[in-house]
Amino acid sequence: MLCEISSRRTVADDVVELELSSPDLPTWTPGAHVELHLAPGLVRQYSLCGRSRDDSVYRIAVLREPAGRGGSAFVHDHLGVGDRIEISEPRNHFPLAPAARYLFVAGGIGITPILPMIAAADAAGAPWRLLYGGRSRASMAYLERVEPDPRVTVQAGGLLDLRAAVADAPGAAIYGCGPAPMLDALLAACPTAHVERFTPVELDLPQRPFEAVLARSGVTVQVPAGASLLAAAEAAGIDVLQSCLAGTCGTCETAVLDGEPEHRDSLLDAVDREAGEVMMICVSRARGARLVVDL
Incomplete structure (x- = not known):
């Protein structure tokens, strides 16, 4: 989809908000993201x-990552009001399930x-x-939007007391997004928490060769x-x-059409891993000698 940047503003140090406008944008659900095609090979x-x-209108907020791979720097340095940019339809790997009550945990740009x-x-x-x-x-970002609400606890500097928060929210569905140390601490306090990571979990697993049949391509x-x-x-090809x-x-x-994947992603939950019906082919591999996938 081609969108026009209709608004750009700074919402925190090194965080810029963009509004992407186009008629009849597809609807989306909380937790969804879109991909920006910033330049050839830069998505x-x-x-x-x-x-x-x-x-x-779609709204996103982008943190400049000095040690990143160039995407956030491109957004900050090259995109402005009136620019047109190709984006994907919304995808959601972090959906919000219905629940009687919720505990939300955000760290930095994880508020988005x-x-x-x-x-x-x-x-x-x-x-x-x-x-x-x-x-x-x-x-x-958006501190002024959430801080006045008495249901919000803000911790600027230092660590969030996640164990106390989890203990004080029995039966709540827990959702967290932010840096890896915060999410690791949240999962230690509540292993069933739903989290979205910006950086991959470090895994020390052997790399075994395998054969993959790309069923749709016949390769x-x-x-x-x-x-x-x-x-x-x-x-x-x-x-x-x-x-x-x-x-x-x-x-x-x-x-995955046949075979058992060895999941090495930081995205799928335990149910999806056990089902073995999909895999992230940028990192995940085969447990056995052969996989058949829908490519």
Whole structure:
């Protein structure tokens, strides 16, 4: 889809908000993201943080990452009002399930997918609390929007007391987004929490070669140790949608038709891993000697 940038503003230190406008944009649900096609070979995904029922504007907020791979710097340095940009339809790997009550936890730019979740909880009449942490008040986007609400606890500097918050929210559905140490602490306090990661979980697993049958293309490829199924497919001339190459965005999600995948992503939950029906081919591999996938 082609969108026009209709608004740009700074919402925190090193965080810029863009509004992407186009007639009749597809609807989306809290937790969804869109991919921005910034330049050839430069595709990045950002959480939607506006109103999910607005079919004319998508809102995203982008943190400049000095040590990143160039996407956030491109947004900050090259995109302005009036520019036109190609985006994907919304995808949601972090959906909000109906619940009697919620506990939301956000760290830094992780506030972006949480904002529409809070709006959905309000619309459903479900009680909720938000813990929002950041390095400093100046670095915390949308602080002025959430802080006045008595259901919100803000921690600028220092660590959120996640164990106490979880203990104080029995029966709540818990959703968290932010830096890895915060999410690891949240999962230690509540292993059933739903989380969205910006960086992959570090795994120390052996790299075994395997064979992959790309069923739709009628091609069989050998995936050597140290290479990904995505790279092997591309080497065979198969065009594969991709973005993060780290198992965090879901862009390369591919259906598994036969065989058992070895999941190495930071996205699928325990139920989806056990089902083995899809895999992120940028990082995940085969448990056995052969896989058949829908490529």
